[in-house]
Amino acid sequence: MSDIKSDNIVWHQGSVDRKRREAINRHRGLTIWFTGLSGSGKSTLSVALEERLTGMGCRTYRLDGDNIRTGLNRDLAFSPDDRIENIRRIGEVASLFRDAGIINLTAFISPYRRDREMARALADEHDFVEVFVDAPLELCEQRDPKGLYAKARSGAIPNFTGISAPYEPPEQPEVHLDTGTNSLSVCVDQLVAFLVRNGYLEQSLIAAAGQTFETGA
Numbered sequence: 001m002s003d004i005k006s007d008n009i010v011w012h013q014g015s016v017d018r019k020r021r022e023a024i025n026r027h028r029g030l031t032i033w034f035t036g037l038s039g040s041g042k043s044t045l046s047v048a049l050e051e052r053l054t055g056m057g058c059r060t061y062r063l064d065g066d067n068i069r070t071g072l073n074r075d076l077a078f079s080p081d082d083r084i085e086n087i088r089r090i091g092e093v094a095s096l097f098r099d100a101g102i103i104n105l106t107a108f109i110s111p112y113r114r115d116r117e118m119a120r121a122l123a124d125e126h127d128f129v130e131v132f133v134d135a136p137l138e139l140c141e142q143r144d145p146k147g148l149y150a151k152a153r154s155g156a157i158p159n160f161t162g163i164s165a166p167y168e169p170p171e172q173p174e175v176h177l178d179t180g181t182n183s184l185s186v187c188v189d190q191l192v193a194f195l196v197r198n199g200y201l202e203q204s205l206i207a208a209a210g211q212t213f214e215t216g217a
């Protein structure tokens with residue numbers, strides 16, 4: 001890649017590859033990328049979907065904005081440049097998890113379309129499922145699970161998404177969830193149905209969990 005700062009970097013290939021890891025896991029490495037306003041339901045959904053997938057015997061890992069910002073990305077705040085770098089790093093981390101054969105669920109506002117597309121571009125086709133967690137700003141503000149909208153309205157938090165910073169909704173997400181109207185369990189069922197319908201989950205995993213799904217549209 002042209003933007004690598006160092007010369008003399010030579011890729012080192014191991015002997016265990018992604019295919020072998022995936023064969024053991026009985027599913028592909030996959031990124032499920034949740035995007036939406038604060039309070040739209042990204043964290044809640046990713047936790048619930050991870051619970052469901054783990055119940056089927058899938059290997060999963062959840063990457064959540066608030067958590068990652070206490071560690072790997074603790075040097076980043078919420079300026080446009082910092083958000084771009086936040087999502088660039090998460091795109092790379094998600095790529096590592098795919099290579100590990102793990103279903104990774106990312107819950108970041110990821111407000112810029114271009115950055116989400118950059119994260120997608122690191123994945124093979126079909127290995128990146130963008131989920132638009134859609135709830136109207138007014139509802140997110142009513143929910144205000146962490147009291148951040150109130151702080152943002154009072155001016156205590158600058159650059160707050162939806163109030164004083166932009167959010168660019170996906171144009172063609174693989175899954176569009178209306179969390180303003182539908183319950184959490186309906187949304188999780190929609191997600192699982194999408195994964196089954198599109199061949200991400202083997203029938204044997206689903207059968208082992210004793211679950212049945214309506215996979216129609």
Ligand SMILES: Nc1ncnc2c1ncn2[C@@H]1O[C@H](COP(=O)(O)OS(=O)(=O)O)[C@@H](OP(=O)(O)O)[C@H]1O
Binds near residue numbers: 066087158
């Ligand atoms: N200014 C501002 N704007 C938006 N959100 C803010 C801000 N300051 C702090 N928070 C809290 O940080 C969480 C969003 O972090 P992300 O890493 O997902 O943001 S981004 O993708 O870089 O835009 C977000 O979490 P969620 O509510 O889960 O979305 C907030 O808890």
Ligand SMILES: Nc1ncnc2c1ncn2[C@@H]1O[C@H](COP(=O)(O)OP(=O)(O)O)[C@@H](O)[C@H]1O
Binds near residue numbers: 037038039180185
């Ligand atoms: N269908 C739904 N999916 C996800 N969350 C929902 C849904 N309906 C209501 N909620 C509620 O909305 C809030 C979403 O908060 P959270 O998951 O922290 O959002 P985000 O991670 O996008 O900031 C929670 O209080 C959750 O219980």
